[in-house]
Amino acid sequence: MLLRMSSLFVRTLREDPAEAEVASHRLLVRAGYVRRAAPGIYTWLPLGLRVLRNVERVVREEMDAIGGQEVLFPALLPREPYEATGRWTEYGDGIFRLKDRKQGDYLLAPTHEEVFTLLVKDLYSSYKDLPLMAYQVQTKYRDEARPRAGLLRGREFVMKDAYSFDVDDAGLERSYARQREAYLRVFARLGLEVVAVKAMSGAMGGSMSEEFLHPTPVGEDTFVRSPGGYAANVEAVTTPVPDAVPLEGLPAAHVEDTPGTPTIETLVAHLQAEHPREDRPWTGADTLKNVLVVVVHPDGRREPLAVGLPGDREVDTTRLEAALAPATVAPFEAADFAAHPEVVKGYLGPGVLGPNAPLGEDGERAPSTIRYLLDPRVVDGTRWVTGADADGHHVLDLVAGRDFTADGVVEAAEVRAGDPAPDGSGPLELARGMEMGHIFALGRRYAEALGLTVLDENGKQVVVTMGSYGIGVSRALAAIAEAGADDKGLVWPAAVAPAQVHVVAAGKGEDVVAYAEQLSSDLVAAGLDVLLDDRPKTSPGVKFKDAELLGMPYVVRVGRRLADGVVELEDRRTGEVAEVPVGGSTTGAVLAAVRGEGRETHEAAAVVGDGS
Amino acid sequence: MLLRMSSLFVRTLREDPAEAEVASHRLLVRAGYVRRAAPGIYTWLPLGLRVLRNVERVVREEMDAIGGQEVLFPALLPREPYEATGRWTEYGDGIFRLKDRKQGDYLLAPTHEEVFTLLVKDLYSSYKDLPLMAYQVQTKYRDEARPRAGLLRGREFVMKDAYSFDVDDAGLERSYARQREAYLRVFARLGLEVVAVKAMSGAMGGSMSEEFLHPTPVGEDTFVRSPGGYAANVEAVTTPVPDAVPLEGLPAAHVEDTPGTPTIETLVAHLQAEHPREDRPWTGADTLKNVLVVVVHPDGRREPLAVGLPGDREVDTTRLEAALAPATVAPFEAADFAAHPEVVKGYLGPGVLGPNAPLGEDGERAPSTIRYLLDPRVVDGTRWVTGADADGHHVLDLVAGRDFTADGVVEAAEVRAGDPAPDGSGPLELARGMEMGHIFALGRRYAEALGLTVLDENGKQVVVTMGSYGIGVSRALAAIAEAGADDKGLVWPAAVAPAQVHVVAAGKGEDVVAYAEQLSSDLVAAGLDVLLDDRPKTSPGVKFKDAELLGMPYVVRVGRRLADGVVELEDRRTGEVAEVPVGGSTTGAVLAAVRGEGRETHEAAAVVGDGS
Known part of the structure; x- marks a missing residue:
C-alpha cells in the first residue's frame, strides 16, 4: 500500500503534549499516531491504526497456529454472570457499570471468563467436544484510578484474550504450555524482550499463573530474578522458611524499660547501649515489628489486621493486597486506634493480637479483635524483641510458638535485592517491568460457579477445567514504541511499522x-x-x-x-x-x-x- | 484457509431459538454463527465472525477506493462534545450513559460526528488540508426501546461511519456524491438490493440526506416510489400543495346542528342526509379533522399541539415526529383535556386553536394555548366542515385564510398508495424496507457548534462543511442472510461466505x-x-x-x-x-x-x- 504524506490524515507536532509522561506517549502523540479523547481513552489515527492492526495480526497468527478459534464477544454485558462468580463485587471501582433504560445492570467487560464459560456450556456437552481453545481481539474497559502513560495504562484498550477448556488437568497443562510458547513467539516477532515470571492469580482465581513482563524503567511492576533462572513478580515471591528452633533451653521472656523507643532505629540503639549482645551487635532483624492496617473486603466490610515481621523490613502493600485478594488494604487511622485502646503506639506487641488474648484492666483475658498474621521468617523457636503493649516498654526473648502464636502466615514483607530465591537458585535482583501478557491456569472456579460440565468417557458429568490468556495489544504497541524510540523520534520494527x-x-x-x-x-x-x-x-x-x-x-x-x-x-x-x-x-x-x-x-x- | 467441522467451535441446532422473530435471526443462531448474550447484544462465533470480517473488508475496500482514511475512535466518550451540539439531551433514552469513578459523565457513542469534528479541528487549520474523508469500522451502542430481529436492530453493533470535511458547498457535494457511489458499489458487491430514498436529516441535522433501503417484508421502514423514479421514506415525502383559491364569492361560514357526529364517519353520514351536495357525495376529505397530541421536547417540556388535516387521513406519528425532531410525540391524555376545557371532544375546531383566539364565556377573546399546525392541503380558500367547539355542532363552509389560520404547516398526514409523487412522476406505491445505510450532507451544524474553521485561500476563517455516511455492517450481514435464506437454511454469496x-x-x-x-x-x-x-x-x-x-x-x-x-x-x-x-x-x-x-x-x- 502506498501512503502519501500530501494527503495522509496526520499532523506532526514539534511540541510535546502537556500530559505526556513517557517517551512512547509523547512521541505517539507528536507523530500523529494517536490523540487523547479523554483520560486513558485514545483515538487511533491512520498511522497508529496500521501499527495496531499489524500487532493484532501477529497475535492472531500465533493464536491460529496453536488451534485458537477466533470469536468476538460484546463489550456490554449483563451483570448476572459476573454476579455468579462474585466478580461484579470484587472489581469494586475498577470497572464501568451502567444501567439500560429498563434499569438492568450492565458492565463494560474488563475480561470475559464468565461469558466464555457460558458460551461453551451453551454449545458443548461432551468430552469429545474438548479441548477447545478460543480467543478474541476485542476492546476492553477498566475504570483505572490513575490512567497513565498514554496507551500503557488506558481505560479503553485492545486486548487479546484466549480461553482454553479441557476435560482434565493434563489437558489444561498442555493448553497452558501451548499458550505459553505462543506468547514467547508473539513477543519475539514483535521484537519485545519479555521475562516470564511467576505471578499471583489474584482476582482471577486459579492455581498457576505467569506474567510476561517487558523489562523497562517505565514499568509499573517490580519483579525479581536470580542467577539460576528464577523469575517472579514481587507479589509471587515466596520467602524461604528457616527451620524451627527447639524451644527447650531458651531463656524466658522479660519485659524491659525502653523509654523513648517507638521506632526500630531508636529501639536498636537502646538495646545496643543497655543490653549489648556478646556475639554481635543488635539489628532491626532481631526485632518483631507489628504493623496495623485495615482490610477492606469486597462487600465493604472493614477488618483490623496486624502483620508481624522482622523490624528491618517494611510491609509491601502490593504483596499484602495480593495475599489478601480480592480484599484491599487501607491505612489504620485515628478512628481505628480509638476503637482499639489496647494498642499502644510504638510499643505494640503480639500480646494484644490475634490468639494471644490481652489482659484486661481487671487482669482477665479477653479475645483480641485484631487478626494477626506473621511473616514466614517468624518460625517457632525464634526469639524476638518486640513491644510490651505498654508505653516505653519492650519484651526481650519473646519466643514464637512458646510465648505467642498468630492466626496464620502472610507474604507481606518487602522483597529486597540480595534476598535468596525460594528455589535456592541464588540471590535475587530487582527490576522494573511492564506487564505485556498474563496466563492463568484457572482450573475449575468459573466452570463450577457457572455449571459448565461435560460427560466424560464413562458417561459421568465432570467439571471442565479452564485457562485464560491475555495480551495487552494496544499496550504492546506502546511498549514497542517505548523500547525503540530515540531522541529523534519513533523507530518501528519492520514487523509492525505502518510502512516499511x-x-x-x-x-x-x-x-x-x-x-x-x-x-x-x-x-x-x-x-x-x-x-x-x-x-x-x-x-x-x-x-x-x-x-x-x-x-x-x-x-x-x-x-x-x-x-x-x-x-x-x-x-x-x-x-x-x-x-x-x-x-x-x-x-x-x-x-x-x-x-x-x-x-x-x-x-x-x-x-x-x-x-x- | 481450511476449517474443519471436527474441531470447529460451532454447534448446529435443529430447533428454532424461542426469541427469534425473523429467518435470519433463527438461522444465524441455529447454524451457530451468533449467540445472544443479552437483548440486542450478540456474540460472534467463528463462522459468523468470518462473514462479519468479509463484509467489513468489502466496505473498507470501497472506502479506501474513494480516498477514505481509516481511523478508530473510542466507544466510551465524555459528555462535553455531545453537550456542545445538544445531542446529549436530544438522544433522550436512546443512548447508554454512565459515570466514571470520578463521577464524570460518559456515553457509549451511537455515532461520532462531534469527536470527528474535534479531531479535525485539533489537527488541521488550512484549506490546503481539505478535503478530508475519514472513516472507521467500529462498535456502536444504542439503548433501543425494543431491540428486535437479532442483528437487525441491536444495542451493540458494528457500523462503518465516514465523515467528509470540505471548505465549501461544492466540495461537500462532491464528497457526498463519491460516498453515494461507493455505497451503491458496496451493496452491489454484497449482493444486497437497495433503493436510495430521500430521507429526513432528523437528529443529525443538515440539508440533504438519503437512506439506502433494502426492500424486504421484515423491514421496519416504509418507503414510497413512483413509476417515474421518485423514492423517499415516508417521513421525507412532501405533499404537492394545491393552488390557493380566491376568497371572493365564497359562501359564509355557518354553524349547523350535527347531533351525535363525533367521528368523521358519523359526520359524513349526517352531512349526506341533512345537507346533500349537488355535485357529488360528501367524503371525509371535505372535513377538517383536528388531532391533539402532546409534543415532548428534549428538555422534557410538554407542549399541546393540534394538527388539522383532511378527515379521510390519519396522523402518521412517524412523519409528525420526523417533522418535529428532536422532539417526540405523546398522546393527549385525560389530564391534558382537563387543562384545556375549551376542547370539546369530537367537535374540536380551529376556533380555539393557535392564532384563532377563542371566545371566552364573557364573549372576550383570549389567546389559545394550543399550537396549531395544518396539513399542506389546507391552502387558503379551501372550504371545510369542521368542529364548532360545541357539543353536537359543526361549522360548514369554514374557509382557510378567511375564517381561520394556523401557526404553520406540517407534513404529518399518512401517505397512501396512489398519492401523487411530489415531483409529478406518478402515483406512489408503498413498500417495506430496512435501512442499510444513510448519508447526510450535514453542512455546518457540527463545525459551528464546535468551532471547526480553517483559513481559506484569502486568509479568512471559514466554517468547514461536513458530511456523515453510515453503513450498518452487522445489520448488512443479517440482511444478506435474510435475503438469501431458504427453507433449508442459510445461503451465502461467495463474496462474504465463511468459506466458498x-x-x-x-x-x-x-x-x-x-x-x-x-x-x-x-x-x-x-x-x-x-x-x-x-x-x-x-x-x-x-x-x-x-x-x-x-x-x-x-x-x-x-x-x-x-x-x-x-x-x-x-x-x-x-x-x-x-x-x-x-x-x-x-x-x-x-x-x-x-x-x-x-x-x-x-x-x-x-x-x-x-x-x-
Missing part, C-alpha cells in the same frame, strides 16, 4: 519527484508498504525531521545525489546510510534491507550498489 | 476421507477458503443437512460416486448438482464454479467433466 519504507522526495526537481514516485510504486509492487513524502511545498529538512519522528525502519532519500545516480538508504535504528545506485537493482537493494534487517543487509545493499 | 466451498466427506471409507482431504487442500492452495466436514462418526445425512443449514455457496460431496470417479458439486442457491470427474481438473472445475457463480459456471463445470 519512507521514501522522501527531497527536492522540487521534476526528476526527483518522478523518481521518488517510480521507486515507491516499484516497492509497493514488490509487496512493501511505502510512505511517500510527496508534499510539494515542504523543505527537505522538514521532511527528514518528520521521517525521523514517524519512525519507518528504512528511509530512502531521493535528493541532490540523484544527479550522481545515487539515492540514500538510511537504517532509522542505527542511523547508517548506504548509497544505492539508481536503476533496476534499487528496489532489490531496499527489499534486501527490509527483509534482512540490520547491518548485514546494509552491507548487502552496498554490495549490490558496488556491483551494478 | 463446503467439502463433505460423505462416508467412512479411507478413499473418501483421503480424497476429501486432498481436494480440500488443493482448493485451499488455489486460494479458496474451505470448510471440510471431516467428522468421523457423523452420518452423511446429518452432514448434508448441516451443509444446507450452514450455507456455503458450493458443496462438494465426496461419497459413494467416488468409486465411479465422480464427485458432486452442488450450487447451494439453485440446488443444481453437477458431476465432476475426479482428477487433476476437479479443483479447476470447483474454482470455475466459485469464480463464475451461477448457472453458466455449472455448465462449464459439466463441460470440464465431459471433456476430461
Whole structure:
C-alpha cells in the first residue's frame, strides 16, 4: 500500500503534549499516531491504526497456529454472570457499570471468563467436544484510578484474550504450555524482550499463573530474578522458611524499660547501649515489628489486621493486597486506634493480637479483635524483641510458638535485592517491568460457579477445567514504541511499522519527484508498504525531521545525489546510510534491507550498489 | 484457509431459538454463527465472525477506493462534545450513559460526528488540508426501546461511519456524491438490493440526506416510489400543495346542528342526509379533522399541539415526529383535556386553536394555548366542515385564510398508495424496507457548534462543511442472510461466505476421507477458503443437512460416486448438482464454479467433466 504524506490524515507536532509522561506517549502523540479523547481513552489515527492492526495480526497468527478459534464477544454485558462468580463485587471501582433504560445492570467487560464459560456450556456437552481453545481481539474497559502513560495504562484498550477448556488437568497443562510458547513467539516477532515470571492469580482465581513482563524503567511492576533462572513478580515471591528452633533451653521472656523507643532505629540503639549482645551487635532483624492496617473486603466490610515481621523490613502493600485478594488494604487511622485502646503506639506487641488474648484492666483475658498474621521468617523457636503493649516498654526473648502464636502466615514483607530465591537458585535482583501478557491456569472456579460440565468417557458429568490468556495489544504497541524510540523520534520494527519504507522526495526537481514516485510504486509492487513524502511545498529538512519522528525502519532519500545516480538508504535504528545506485537493482537493494534487517543487509545493499 | 467441522467451535441446532422473530435471526443462531448474550447484544462465533470480517473488508475496500482514511475512535466518550451540539439531551433514552469513578459523565457513542469534528479541528487549520474523508469500522451502542430481529436492530453493533470535511458547498457535494457511489458499489458487491430514498436529516441535522433501503417484508421502514423514479421514506415525502383559491364569492361560514357526529364517519353520514351536495357525495376529505397530541421536547417540556388535516387521513406519528425532531410525540391524555376545557371532544375546531383566539364565556377573546399546525392541503380558500367547539355542532363552509389560520404547516398526514409523487412522476406505491445505510450532507451544524474553521485561500476563517455516511455492517450481514435464506437454511454469496466451498466427506471409507482431504487442500492452495466436514462418526445425512443449514455457496460431496470417479458439486442457491470427474481438473472445475457463480459456471463445470 502506498501512503502519501500530501494527503495522509496526520499532523506532526514539534511540541510535546502537556500530559505526556513517557517517551512512547509523547512521541505517539507528536507523530500523529494517536490523540487523547479523554483520560486513558485514545483515538487511533491512520498511522497508529496500521501499527495496531499489524500487532493484532501477529497475535492472531500465533493464536491460529496453536488451534485458537477466533470469536468476538460484546463489550456490554449483563451483570448476572459476573454476579455468579462474585466478580461484579470484587472489581469494586475498577470497572464501568451502567444501567439500560429498563434499569438492568450492565458492565463494560474488563475480561470475559464468565461469558466464555457460558458460551461453551451453551454449545458443548461432551468430552469429545474438548479441548477447545478460543480467543478474541476485542476492546476492553477498566475504570483505572490513575490512567497513565498514554496507551500503557488506558481505560479503553485492545486486548487479546484466549480461553482454553479441557476435560482434565493434563489437558489444561498442555493448553497452558501451548499458550505459553505462543506468547514467547508473539513477543519475539514483535521484537519485545519479555521475562516470564511467576505471578499471583489474584482476582482471577486459579492455581498457576505467569506474567510476561517487558523489562523497562517505565514499568509499573517490580519483579525479581536470580542467577539460576528464577523469575517472579514481587507479589509471587515466596520467602524461604528457616527451620524451627527447639524451644527447650531458651531463656524466658522479660519485659524491659525502653523509654523513648517507638521506632526500630531508636529501639536498636537502646538495646545496643543497655543490653549489648556478646556475639554481635543488635539489628532491626532481631526485632518483631507489628504493623496495623485495615482490610477492606469486597462487600465493604472493614477488618483490623496486624502483620508481624522482622523490624528491618517494611510491609509491601502490593504483596499484602495480593495475599489478601480480592480484599484491599487501607491505612489504620485515628478512628481505628480509638476503637482499639489496647494498642499502644510504638510499643505494640503480639500480646494484644490475634490468639494471644490481652489482659484486661481487671487482669482477665479477653479475645483480641485484631487478626494477626506473621511473616514466614517468624518460625517457632525464634526469639524476638518486640513491644510490651505498654508505653516505653519492650519484651526481650519473646519466643514464637512458646510465648505467642498468630492466626496464620502472610507474604507481606518487602522483597529486597540480595534476598535468596525460594528455589535456592541464588540471590535475587530487582527490576522494573511492564506487564505485556498474563496466563492463568484457572482450573475449575468459573466452570463450577457457572455449571459448565461435560460427560466424560464413562458417561459421568465432570467439571471442565479452564485457562485464560491475555495480551495487552494496544499496550504492546506502546511498549514497542517505548523500547525503540530515540531522541529523534519513533523507530518501528519492520514487523509492525505502518510502512516499511519512507521514501522522501527531497527536492522540487521534476526528476526527483518522478523518481521518488517510480521507486515507491516499484516497492509497493514488490509487496512493501511505502510512505511517500510527496508534499510539494515542504523543505527537505522538514521532511527528514518528520521521517525521523514517524519512525519507518528504512528511509530512502531521493535528493541532490540523484544527479550522481545515487539515492540514500538510511537504517532509522542505527542511523547508517548506504548509497544505492539508481536503476533496476534499487528496489532489490531496499527489499534486501527490509527483509534482512540490520547491518548485514546494509552491507548487502552496498554490495549490490558496488556491483551494478 | 481450511476449517474443519471436527474441531470447529460451532454447534448446529435443529430447533428454532424461542426469541427469534425473523429467518435470519433463527438461522444465524441455529447454524451457530451468533449467540445472544443479552437483548440486542450478540456474540460472534467463528463462522459468523468470518462473514462479519468479509463484509467489513468489502466496505473498507470501497472506502479506501474513494480516498477514505481509516481511523478508530473510542466507544466510551465524555459528555462535553455531545453537550456542545445538544445531542446529549436530544438522544433522550436512546443512548447508554454512565459515570466514571470520578463521577464524570460518559456515553457509549451511537455515532461520532462531534469527536470527528474535534479531531479535525485539533489537527488541521488550512484549506490546503481539505478535503478530508475519514472513516472507521467500529462498535456502536444504542439503548433501543425494543431491540428486535437479532442483528437487525441491536444495542451493540458494528457500523462503518465516514465523515467528509470540505471548505465549501461544492466540495461537500462532491464528497457526498463519491460516498453515494461507493455505497451503491458496496451493496452491489454484497449482493444486497437497495433503493436510495430521500430521507429526513432528523437528529443529525443538515440539508440533504438519503437512506439506502433494502426492500424486504421484515423491514421496519416504509418507503414510497413512483413509476417515474421518485423514492423517499415516508417521513421525507412532501405533499404537492394545491393552488390557493380566491376568497371572493365564497359562501359564509355557518354553524349547523350535527347531533351525535363525533367521528368523521358519523359526520359524513349526517352531512349526506341533512345537507346533500349537488355535485357529488360528501367524503371525509371535505372535513377538517383536528388531532391533539402532546409534543415532548428534549428538555422534557410538554407542549399541546393540534394538527388539522383532511378527515379521510390519519396522523402518521412517524412523519409528525420526523417533522418535529428532536422532539417526540405523546398522546393527549385525560389530564391534558382537563387543562384545556375549551376542547370539546369530537367537535374540536380551529376556533380555539393557535392564532384563532377563542371566545371566552364573557364573549372576550383570549389567546389559545394550543399550537396549531395544518396539513399542506389546507391552502387558503379551501372550504371545510369542521368542529364548532360545541357539543353536537359543526361549522360548514369554514374557509382557510378567511375564517381561520394556523401557526404553520406540517407534513404529518399518512401517505397512501396512489398519492401523487411530489415531483409529478406518478402515483406512489408503498413498500417495506430496512435501512442499510444513510448519508447526510450535514453542512455546518457540527463545525459551528464546535468551532471547526480553517483559513481559506484569502486568509479568512471559514466554517468547514461536513458530511456523515453510515453503513450498518452487522445489520448488512443479517440482511444478506435474510435475503438469501431458504427453507433449508442459510445461503451465502461467495463474496462474504465463511468459506466458498463446503467439502463433505460423505462416508467412512479411507478413499473418501483421503480424497476429501486432498481436494480440500488443493482448493485451499488455489486460494479458496474451505470448510471440510471431516467428522468421523457423523452420518452423511446429518452432514448434508448441516451443509444446507450452514450455507456455503458450493458443496462438494465426496461419497459413494467416488468409486465411479465422480464427485458432486452442488450450487447451494439453485440446488443444481453437477458431476465432476475426479482428477487433476476437479479443483479447476470447483474454482470455475466459485469464480463464475451461477448457472453458466455449472455448465462449464459439466463441460470440464465431459471433456476430461
